[in-house]
Amino acid sequence: MRIVSKSAAVGAIAACTSLAWIAASIGESAPDDRWWSPNESRTFFERLDYANSEGVSTTLNVNGPTPTGGHPFFSSLGPNGRACVTCHQPADGMSVSVETVRERWRVTNGRDPIFAAIDGSDCPSLPQDQESSHSMLLNHGLFRIARPWPPRDADGKPIEPEFTIEVVRDPKGCNLDPQYGLKSPQPMVSVYRRPRPATNIKYLTAVGFPFEPKQGLPLPTDPEIGQMISGNLMADGRMPTIRAQIRDAMRVHLQVPGTPSPAAVNTIEQFLSGLYSAQSVHRLGGLLNEDGAEGGPETLRDAREGDLQYGGSPIWKEFFAWKDAAKNASLTPEQRAFRESVARGAEIFSKRTFLIDNSAGITNMGFGNPVRNSCAFCHNMQRTGMDVAPGQVDLGTTNLPTANSLPDFPLFKLTCREGKQHPHLGRVVYTTDPGFALTTGKCIDIGKITIQQMRALAARPPYFANGSAKTLREIVDFYDRRYRIGLTEQEKQDLTNLMSVL
Amino acid sequence: MKTRSLKNAWFAALAVASGAFANGETEFVTFVGCPIYRDTDLGRKSGCWLAEDPATGIRYDVTDGPTKPQVGKMSLFEGVVTKDPNTCGGIVLRPVRQAVLDEPCPIAIIPPEEFPGRPFVLPPEVLKPTWEPRELPQPPYRTQEFHIVFDFGNDFLIYQYAELITEKISLYVKASKPKTVRITGYAATQPIVVSGRTLAEPASLAKARADMVAEALSRLGVDRKIMRIETNTKPQPIAGLPTPGLESSKRRVTVRIEL
Numbered sequence: 001m002r003i004v005s006k007s008a009a010v011g012a013i014a015a016c017t018s019l020a021w022i023a024a025s026i027g028e029s030a031p032d033d034r035w036w037s038p039n040e041s042r043t044f045f046e047r048l049d050y051a052n053s054e055g056v057s058t059t060l061n062v063n064g065p066t067p068t069g070g071h072p073f074f075s076s077l078g079p080n081g082r083a084c085v086t087c088h089q090p091a092d093g094m095s096v097s098v099e100t101v102r103e104r105w106r107v108t109n110g111r112d113p114i115f116a117a118i119d120g121s122d123c124p125s126l127p128q129d130q131e132s133s134h135s136m137l138l139n140h141g142l143f144r145i146a147r148p149w150p151p152r153d154a155d156g157k158p159i160e161p162e163f164t165i166e167v168v169r170d171p172k173g174c175n176l177d178p179q180y181g182l183k184s185p186q187p188m189v190s191v192y193r194r195p196r197p198a199t200n201i202k203y204l205t206a207v208g209f210p211f212e213p214k215q216g217l218p219l220p221t222d223p224e225i226g227q228m229i230s231g232n233l234m235a236d237g238r239m240p241t242i243r244a245q246i247r248d249a250m251r252v253h254l255q256v257p258g259t260p261s262p263a264a265v266n267t268i269e270q271f272l273s274g275l276y277s278a279q280s281v282h283r284l285g286g287l288l289n290e291d292g293a294e295g296g297p298e299t300l301r302d303a304r305e306g307d308l309q310y311g312g313s314p315i316w317k318e319f320f321a322w323k324d325a326a327k328n329a330s331l332t333p334e335q336r337a338f339r340e341s342v343a344r345g346a347e348i349f350s351k352r353t354f355l356i357d358n359s360a361g362i363t364n365m366g367f368g369n370p371v372r373n374s375c376a377f378c379h380n381m382q383r384t385g386m387d388v389a390p391g392q393v394d395l396g397t398t399n400l401p402t403a404n405s406l407p408d409f410p411l412f413k414l415t416c417r418e419g420k421q422h423p424h425l426g427r428v429v430y431t432t433d434p435g436f437a438l439t440t441g442k443c444i445d446i447g448k449i450t451i452q453q454m455r456a457l458a459a460r461p462p463y464f465a466n467g468s469a470k471t472l473r474e475i476v477d478f479y480d481r482r483y484r485i486g487l488t489e490q491e492k493q494d495l496t497n498l499m500s501v502l
Numbered sequence: 503m504k505t506r507s508l509k510n511a512w513f514a515a516l517a518v519a520s521g522a523f524a525n526g527e528t529e530f531v532t533f534v535g536c537p538i539y540r541d542t543d544l545g546r547k548s549g550c551w552l553a554e555d556p557a558t559g560i561r562y563d564v565t566d567g568p569t570k571p572q573v574g575k576m577s578l579f580e581g582v583v584t585k586d587p588n589t590c591g592g593i594v595l596r597p598v599r600q601a602v603l604d605e606p607c608p609i610a611i612i613p614p615e616e617f618p619g620r621p622f623v624l625p626p627e628v629l630k631p632t633w634e635p636r637e638l639p640q641p642p643y644r645t646q647e648f649h650i651v652f653d654f655g656n657d658f659l660i661y662q663y664a665e666l667i668t669e670k671i672s673l674y675v676k677a678s679k680p681k682t683v684r685i686t687g688y689a690a691t692q693p694i695v696v697s698g699r700t701l702a703e704p705a706s707l708a709k710a711r712a713d714m715v716a717e718a719l720s721r722l723g724v725d726r727k728i729m730r731i732e733t734n735t736k737p738q739p740i741a742g743l744p745t746p747g748l749e750s751s752k753r754r755v756t757v758r759i760e761l
Contacts, residue, residue: 207632210669210722213661216714218668218721228632306632311545353546355611357573366661368570370539370611373546423572 034091035104038076038083038113041069049280050091054458054500058280059090059199060297063271072264073271078254081113084246084268087143087195087253093277093456094199098141098467105131105138118255119144123174123190136172136408140467142192143253144174147236147438149187154240161441162420165189168430169411191433192409193235193465199277200384200455205230205242206306208381208388214361215391231390235449235465238439242269276300277456282501284338291328291339292321295501300383300455307382309350315376315385316346316498323347338497344490345498350376354485358402361393361448364423375479375495378451385454385502392448396482397464398433399425399447404468404478406432416443433466458500472499529583530747531555531562531595534697536607537571540590542619550590550619553579553600556697563592565620567600568660568744569653576605578654578696581746591617597746601654625662629669636673643678646759650715651743654690654753655703657710659718663744668715671757672722682760683719684730687712688737690752703753708733715755 034050036042044066048059068074073084088094096114104112115134117124120143126133136142151159167175167182174190175181182189207228212219219228222241229240239245246268250260276297280288288295295318309315325331325339355370356362362378363369371377378393379385387393396402399422400411409432416427420443429446436448449465463469469478473496480487487495535553538561542550551565564571564579571577581595588594630636648671650664659665675683689708693700712731720726739748 209629210632211629211661211665213665216659216661216664217718218665220721304633308631353543355541355549363572365658366569367547368539368549368551369572369574370549371547371570372541372543372549377546 034089035100035107036068036074036085036089036091038074038081038086039069040074041067043067044074044090048090050459052091052279052459055279055283055285056281057091057093057277057456057459058297059094059275059277059456060301061274062276062301063274066271071267071271072261073268076113076254077250077260077264078256080116080118080255082116082254084198084249084254086112086114088198091459093197093459094275095195095197095456095460096141097460098139098462101137101141105134110134116253116255119146119253122172123177123180125177125179126173136192139408140192141194141462142467143195144190145193145235146180146188146190147238149182149189149438151438151441159441161437162443163414163416163429163437163441163446165434166413166415167410168413169409171408172410175410175412189412189434189438190410191438192467193433194462194467196234196452197277197456197460198272199275200300200453201242201273201275202305203300203381203384203386203453204232206232206381206388208306208308211389212391213389214365214393216365219390232386232450235452236436236439237392237450242272277459279456279458279501282338284334285322285342285497285501286331286335288501291325293339294318294321297455303383306388308388309376309380309382313382314347314350315380315382316349316502318383319343319346319498319501341494341497342501345494345496348375348487348491348494349379349498350374352485352487352491354483356483358424359394359396360423360444360446361391364444369424379454383455385451387451390450392436392445392450394422394424394435394447395449396447397449397468397478398431398435398466400430400432402482403432406466406468409433409466414443414446422446435465454499454502457502472496475499530581531583532578532580532696532747532749533557534576534578534603534605534699534701536610537564537573537575537577537600538610538612539571539573540612540614540617540619542590542614542617544619544621547622548619550592550617551600552590552592553577555579561592562598563588563590563594564598564600565590566594566596567598568663569600571600572602573611574606574609576603576607577601578603578701580750589618589620591615595746597744599653599746599750601656603655627666628662629665636669638677639674640677643674643680643761645761646674646678648757648759649740649743650755650757651745651751652711652753652755654701654750655707657707657714659714664718668718668722671759672719672724674759675719675724675728678759678761680759680761681728682730682758683724683728684732684758684760685712685716685719686732686734686756686758687715688734688752688754688756690737690749691735694749705733705735708735711755715757719757 087096117128121133150161170176222229239248246265247260250256278297280296319342322339322343325336353372353374357370381388414429421427422429436445469475476492476495533555538552540550554561577600581598584594584596586594687708689703693702737752739751743751745751
C-alpha cells in the first residue's frame with residue numbers, strides 16, 4: 001500500500017528531525033502575522049514563508065525589501081477601505097483562502113473591508129451586518145462579479161449577444177434584484193468567482209506562440225503595451241493585460257472613483273512582476289528542491305516563461321528525480337513514500353491518457369471529439385500548468401449537466417438565437433456561470449473559463465473558478481468523474497500529492 | 503458517392519504525393535457518414551477515426567484529416583483511397599478532409615479490438631515559439647500567391663496549418679513592402695450531391711473567410727490600408743493544394759501580394 005495520506009503526516013513530521021523547523025514554523029504563524037491589512041507599514045521582504053495545511057508556501061520578491069507604507073498595492077485607495085492586498089494575501093499564495101476569509105469574519109465580526117458590500121457580499125442590497133449576506137464568500141471563498149448585460153467591447157460599446165439569458169434560480173437574490181439584477185436600470189449578471197493569485201506574472205502574460213488556436217487567430221496586440229496579449233488573464237478574459245486588470249480591480253473592487261493614477265498602476269505592476277510563489281516545503285516530503293527535485297519558487301523565478309511541455313520534456317519533470325527517493329537512506333519511510341508518490345503523480349499528469357470529450361475550446365477546434373490525451377494536453381505550460389496555446393475551455397465546472405451540484409449558486413438559462421449554438425450542448429444551455437460568453441456574447445463560449453496557474457495551491461483552497469472543489473482531492477475526483485478516467489485510488493492520491501507540492 | 507477520376511496531371515501528382523495507386527487510376531471517394539471513434543491508445547491523439555460510405559458499405563479510415571470529426575454529428579468526408587496498412591479497421595484515405603455537418607447521428611465509440619491504431623505524428627512544419635527569431639524572405643521579391651484551404655461550410659483557420667501560411671504571408675509583406683495585399687475569399691456555392699444530400703456553401707462564407715484571413719494578417723502586422731478584400735462565389739478548382747479532390751480546393755482564400 002503506497003498511499004501517503006494526511007493522517008501519516010503528523011507522525012512523520014515529528015519523527016523527522018530535519019523537518020523540525022517546519023513544524024516550528026507552522027506553530028509560529030500566528031493569525032495576526034499572517035493577515036496583511038491595508039495601510040500597514042510592514043516591509044515585504046525578499047522572501048516570505050507561510051505555513052499551510054500541507055507545509056510551507058513561499059513568495060519571493062525580486063524587487064528586494066519593499067516598504068509597504070504608502071505603496072498602492074497595500075493602501076486603501078477607495079472608500080471601502082480595501083487595498084489590493086486584501087484579496088491577494090502573501091500567506092495565501094497571493095490569493096485568499098476561504099479559511100482566511102472566515103478567520104477575518106471571526107476576528108473583525110464582519111467589519112473587515114474584505115466583506116465590502118459591492119462584491120464581498122452576496123448582493124449589495126442585503127443587510128451587510130448579517131453573516132448570511134456574505135455566504136458565498138464565507139462558504140466558498142467567492143466574490144460577486146457583476147458583468148454588464150449585454151456585454152461590452154473594449155471601448156464600452158454594447159455587443160449584440162448571440163443568446164438571451166434568463167434567471168432560473170437565484171438563491172442570493174442579486175440577479176433578480178431591482179437595483180443590481182438583470183432587469184435593473186443598468187442590467188447586470190452576477191456570478192461568483194475566486195480571486196486569482198497575483199503572482200508568477202511573467203507566466204500569466206507569456207506569449208509562447210503568437211497564435212490562439214481556440215479562436216483560430218493570431219493573438220491580438222494590446223495598443224497600450226504594444227505587445228501581443230497572452231489570453232491567460234482573468235476567468236472570463238475580460239481584461240487583456242495586467243495593467244488593465246489593475247485598473248479594473250481598483251475601480252470595481254476598491255471602488256476608486258475616476259481613472260486610477262498611472263503612477264499607481266505602474267508601481268503595482270512593477271511590484272507584482274517581481275513576485276514568485278510556490279509551495280516550498282511539504283510536511284511529509286520536506287524541502288521541495290532537495291534530492292534533485294526543483295520545486296519551490298526559485299525555479300519559477302529563474303526559468304523562461306511560456307515554454308511548452310512535450311514528450312521529451314514533460315511538465316512537472318521537476319519532481320521526476322524523486323522516483324529514486326529510495327536511494328536516499330536518510331529519509332523516513334513516510335518521506336520516501338511521499339516523494340515517490342509525487343514523482344508518480346508528475347508522470348501520470350503528462351502520460352496517463354484518457355478520452356477528453358464535449359469540452360468546448362478543446363474538442364470543437366479540429367482535434368476531434370473525443371480526443372485522447374492527458375492532463376498536460378491543456379495544462380501544458382512548463383512550471384505553471386497554464387495553456388501555452390492560450391484561452392478558455394469549458395471543462396464543465398459551470399455548465400449543466402457536468403457541473404457539481406451547486407444549490408447556492410444562481411442558475412441561468414441561455415438560449416442561442418437561430419443558427420447559433422454551444423458546440424456540444426445545443427441551443428439551450430443551463431449554467432451557473434456563462435464565463436467567457438459574458439465577455440464575447442458568443443454561444444460557443446458559454447461556460448468557458450480561462451485555465452489558471454497551478455502554483456501555491458495548498459495555500460489557497462478552494463479550487464476552480466467557482467470554488468466547487470474544496471480540496472485538491474476534489475479536483476482529481478471531478479476530472480475522474482467528468483472524463484470517466486478510471487483512476488485508481490493510488491493514482492488519485494499521487495495526483496493529489498503532486499498538486500500539494502506545486 | 504464514389505468517383506473514379508480522370509488521369510489528369512493534378513491527380514497524377516497527387517497520387518505520387520499521397521502514395522496512392524502508383525500506375526492506375528486514383529480512386530477518390532466522397533460521402534456523408536456518421537463518424538466512429540475507435541479508442542486505440544498509442545499515446546496522445548492516437549485514436550482512430552472511421553466512417554462508412556452508405557452507398558457501398560465500405561468503412562474508411564479518415565484519421566489523417568487536418569481536422570477530426572465529432573462523434574454524434576454527421577461529417578462530409580472526401581479522400582483518396584490508399585493501400586496503406588489497415589491499422590484502424592478501414593481503408594486508409596490520404597489525403598482526406600472532413601467537415602462536421604449540423605446533422606445529428608448516433609454516438610459511436612468502439613474499443614480497439616485487434617487494431618493498434620497509429621501514433622500521432624506532428625506535422626512536418628509547426629509554428630515556432632515566439633522566442634525563436636523569424637527570418638525575413640530575401641530579395642528579389644515578386645508577386646506571390648498563397649492559398650489557405652477551409653473545411654466545408656466553415657471560416658475557421660485550421661490549427662497547425664493556417665497559422666503557418668498567414669505567418670509566411672506576413673513575413674513576405676514585411677520584407678517586400680507591397681502596394682496591395684489582395685485577399686479573395688471563395689465559397690463553393692454550386693451545389694454538389696453527396697450521399698443523397700445537396701450540399702452548397704452560403705455565399706456569405708466567401709466574405710467571412712476573407713475577413714478572417716484579413717483579421718489574422720492584421721494581427722500579424724499587415725496594414726489594413728493595403729488590403730483589398732474580394733469575394734468569389736463561383737470558384738474554379740485549383741491544383742497543388744493539400745486537398746484530396748478538386749471540389750475541396752474551391753473552399754479557400756487566396757492572398758495575392760502585389761508589388
